Amino acid sequence: MRFERTITVVGAHVGGEENDVIVGGVLPPPGATVFEQKRWLETEGDWLRRWLLFEPRGKPTLCINLVVPARDPRAHAGFIIMESSDYPPMSGSNTICTATVLLETGMVPMREPETHLVLESPAGLVPVVATCRGGQVLRVQFTNVPAFATHLDTPVEVPGLGTVTVDVAYGGAFFAIVDAPALGFEVKPHEARDLVAVGQKIKAAAAEQLPVVHPENPHIRTITFTEFAMPFEGPGAASRNAVIVSPGRIDRSPCGTGTTARLAALHAKGRIAVGEGFTHASIVGSTFEAGIAAETRVGPHRAVSVTIAGRAWITGVFQYGLDPTDPFRDGYTLPDLWFA
Numbered sequence: 001m002r003f004e005r006t007i008t009v010v011g012a013h014v015g016g017e018e019n020d021v022i023v024g025g026v027l028p029p030p031g032a033t034v035f036e037q038k039r040w041l042e043t044e045g046d047w048l049r050r051w052l053l054f055e056p057r058g059k060p061t062l063c064i065n066l067v068v069p070a071r072d073p074r075a076h077a078g079f080i081i082m083e084s085s086d087y088p089p090m091s092g093s094n095t096i097c098t099a100t101v102l103l104e105t106g107m108v109p110m111r112e113p114e115t116h117l118v119l120e121s122p123a124g125l126v127p128v129v130a131t132c133r134g135g136q137v138l139r140v141q142f143t144n145v146p147a148f149a150t151h152l153d154t155p156v157e158v159p160g161l162g163t164v165t166v167d168v169a170y171g172g173a174f175f176a177i178v179d180a181p182a183l184g185f186e187v188k189p190h191e192a193r194d195l196v197a198v199g200q201k202i203k204a205a206a207a208e209q210l211p212v213v214h215p216e217n218p219h220i221r222t223i224t225f226t227e228f229a230m231p232f233e234g235p236g237a238a239s240r241n242a243v244i245v246s247p248g249r250i251d252r253s254p255c256g257t258g259t260t261a262r263l264a265a266l267h268a269k270g271r272i273a274v275g276e277g278f279t280h281a282s283i284v285g286s287t288f289e290a291g292i293a294a295e296t297r298v299g300p301h302r303a304v305s306v307t308i309a310g311r312a313w314i315t316g317v318f319q320y321g322l323d324p325t326d327p328f329r330d331g332y333t334l335p336d337l338w339f340a
Helices: 034-043 047-053 092-104 189-209 256-268
Strands: 005-014 017-024 063-068 077-082 114-121 124-133 136-143 147-158 162-170 174-179 217-221 223-229 238-245 277-281 287-298 301-310 312-322
Touching (some): 034 063, 034 077, 034 217, 047 063, 063 092, 092 124, 092 256, 092 312, 147 256, 189 223, 189 238, 238 256, 256 277
Parallel strands (some): 077 114, 238 277
Antiparallel strands (some): 005 017, 063 077, 136 301, 147 162, 147 301, 277 287, 287 301
């Protein structure tokens, strides 16, 4: 065994979505903010994402978070999210996993019965309340970055599908939200392959026809996810969804940013108010509890502050080694799994 470097990773999942956390072996990237650090990794340090997320070490369903010292003095730690095809500015499932790993490994001191901490994501500060007992994190509730809708009930022309009506909303990334039954779906596991194929077509068409830019950070732009939503039966009820993640797979969790975006769209339509919430379920049956905490503004948009709650489980501790003679040290993808 000959490694020129090693990286220590704590495995974790929330709602079936695997979101591992790097806890050793990687120095913080350059940048005055966590967003600038994310941008540096995208442009100068993308080898790390490819090495850990591409085959033969990674897989399309894996996400990895790099813990960094907070740049904002109000935060306890920062984190940068790496997915199989990009670096989203925010992720709810990755927030829950990162908070759990930080507390259960002692990187941030745990206080029972509740630990209050603030994480700094590339999209902004994320306050967290973790319910803790016996050294374990039993529940993580976080307040997401402000969310807003940009388009409601807007037609998009999708090749092979015709006219599809979408809502577009920001919940940490931009989502095209579509009514699943209107497209013949029930968001059931046997539909997964078809949901991915249709969702990728809708995302591409919506991104082209409905350009969007975050008014406070022009580097956050374009629709990056399609969200299939089952009917909303009102506050306090449960609803199922499936978020399609590039290059072509379904988020196994209920998706925290997707849940946030959906609440922003529902609030903009007058279907849910401050102080109300609902249960959001994933295609595999896992759930998040979500609610609207307050109204606010983001640039010209009416916005909402959303809370999301769920639980993560640590699955193991891993050490990855970089062997200089490995012919696949940079990783690879094949379209049988990666669809790109």
